[in-house]
Amino acid sequence: MSKLETQVKDLGLKSGFDLVGITSAEKFMRDEKASIERVRSGLMDGLPWYTEDRVKKANNPGILLENARSVISLAVSYNTREHKNKNKITGKLARYSWGEDYHDVIKERLRCFVKELKLLAGEDVKTRIFVDDGPMNDRATAERAGVGWFGKNTNILTQNYGSWVFLSQVITDIELVPDLPLNKTCGSCVICIEECPTDAIVAPYVIDNTKCISFLTIELRDSIPRELRHLMGDWIFGCDICQDVCPVNRKAVISLDPKFTRFHEFSALDLIPLLDLSKVEFNKIFKGSAIKRAKISGFQRNVCVALGNIGDPVAVPALSKVIQADYPDLVRSHAAWALGRIGDKSAMEILNSQANLDQSAEVLEEIREAIASQNPKQ
Numbered sequence: 001m002s003k004l005e006t007q008v009k010d011l012g013l014k015s016g017f018d019l020v021g022i023t024s025a026e027k028f029m030r031d032e033k034a035s036i037e038r039v040r041s042g043l044m045d046g047l048p049w050y051t052e053d054r055v056k057k058a059n060n061p062g063i064l065l066e067n068a069r070s071v072i073s074l075a076v077s078y079n080t081r082e083h084k085n086k087n088k089i090t091g092k093l094a095r096y097s098w099g100e101d102y103h104d105v106i107k108e109r110l111r112c113f114v115k116e117l118k119l120l121a122g123e124d125v126k127t128r129i130f131v132d133d134g135p136m137n138d139r140a141t142a143e144r145a146g147v148g149w150f151g152k153n154t155n156i157l158t159q160n161y162g163s164w165v166f167l168s169q170v171i172t173d174i175e176l177v178p179d180l181p182l183n184k185t186c187g188s189c190v191i192c193i194e195e196c197p198t199d200a201i202v203a204p205y206v207i208d209n210t211k212c213i214s215f216l217t218i219e220l221r222d223s224i225p226r227e228l229r230h231l232m233g234d235w236i237f238g239c240d241i242c243q244d245v246c247p248v249n250r251k252a253v254i255s256l257d258p259k260f261t262r263f264h265e266f267s268a269l270d271l272i273p274l275l276d277l278s279k280v281e282f283n284k285i286f287k288g289s290a291i292k293r294a295k296i297s298g299f300q301r302n303v304c305v306a307l308g309n310i311g312d313p314v315a316v317p318a319l320s321k322v323i324q325a326d327y328p329d330l331v332r333s334h335a336a337w338a339l340g341r342i343g344d345k346s347a348m349e350i351l352n353s354q355a356n357l358d359q360s361a362e363v364l365e366e367i368r369e370a371i372a373s374q375n376p377k378q
């Protein structure tokens with residue numbers, strides 16, 4: 001490794017990244033082909049912005065920056081400690097949301113990195129930065145730059161930090177000597193595939209987006225398919241099951257990065273009060289956090305599903321209030337499902353009375369389904 005590559009890597013570490021690798025700007029042939037197949041076979045359905053056109057850009061750094069020569073791949077750990085919530089009726093949020101929104105934090109670090117890079121390599125150096133905010137294949141880059149290897153759950157696993165890393169890139173016209181990919185795989189381990197409750201990992205390295213709890217709780221704006229709801233447990237934003245069960249992650253170094261420990265109480269939130277939040281309160285509580293992406297209606301929809309899965313009748317008054325009050329039909333219909341799943345006498349009474357009153361076809365259908373599928377427990 002020449003002096004410049006060493007300096008670039010030192011600079012990455014100094015700029016707040018935990019791992020730095022370098023790869024060429026060549027096309028990611030395997031990944032482009034696989035991604036196009038994934039789109040065509042419907043496995044990326046539900047993400048309308050994930051188009052074949054995007055895939056072509058994402059796997060070809062030369063399209064993203066004129067005269068691109070190298071891509072610097074940077075990873076930062078977000079493996080912060082969990083906050084224990086002693087209460088019973090709580091919902092889980094994915095670890096990546098326990099800190100400040102990584103897009104903002106990492107973009108800031110990338111900007112500082114690029115500023116210093118220009119001091120090292122020349123002011124006229126061209127760069128383009130990405131942190132999950134544009135058409136760039138973050139994982140394929142990290143793999144080829146030797147930052148980590150593809151796990152069977154498709155997450156990039158790293159030696160010391162496991163898969164608890166955010167990935168980002170700097171494409172540049174500087175010619176840098178690339179690193180070699182790591183010669184590592186998951187071997188015969190298939191724990192993540194077996195433990196995914198919705199069977200979203202349909203084959204090693206292949207996710208069916210439409211079944212992934214992360215998609216269902218964050219990206220999906222509509223109703224959650226009824227046949228998947230009971231499999232979602234108490235996840236209300238994202239899901240970490242395929243990472244939590246990964247043996248490599250057991251040994252991952254804990255991160256003390258203050259940016260990612262800031263909202264650690266978000267790891268487990270009391271569910272019932274979340275149903276009372278107004279839009280203004282939701283935006284205030286989750287300001288600066290990635291959780292805002294779910295929007296309040298999606299978030300409260302998820303809370304209803306989690307309450308239904310926990311099945312504790314203590315949630316009946318709150319769910320009854322939702323179904324009777326002025327909440328979006330999306331939330332009211334999932335509250336109906338949750339009441340049916342709790343299925344005690346009071347829940348069934350509310351459903352039966354609302355069945356005669358409700359004006360929304362969507363909510364009425366959920367109420368009828370809930371009544372039909374449950375025998376009230378006395």
Ligand code: B12
Nearest residue numbers: 031034094132138150154155156166167205207214238239
């Ligand atoms: C779309 C997307 C999603 C979608 C779709 C998931 C998916 N598997 O793609 C949804 C919303 C479900 C999602 C969920 C999550 N995501 Co996401 N997501 C993305 C995004 C924007 C694009 C990913 C992409 O291109 N997918 C397309 C498919 C086709 O690619 P793939 O599944 O990775 O499959 C590759 C392999 O199959 C490989 N391949 C093909 N053949 C073969 C053969 C072999 C032998 C091998 C090894 C590989 C291989 O080629 C494919 C393309 O590269 C990236 C950011 C970015 N711009 O890259 C973040 C990103 C992948 N997500 C990230 C995170 C953190 C998550 C979650 C953990 C969040 C959470 N806790 O809820 C989950 C993880 C779910 C999972 N197991 O994948 C991180 C992953 C970090 C890491 N360590 O890998 C990224 C990189 C964001 C970031 N910049 O940090 N995500």
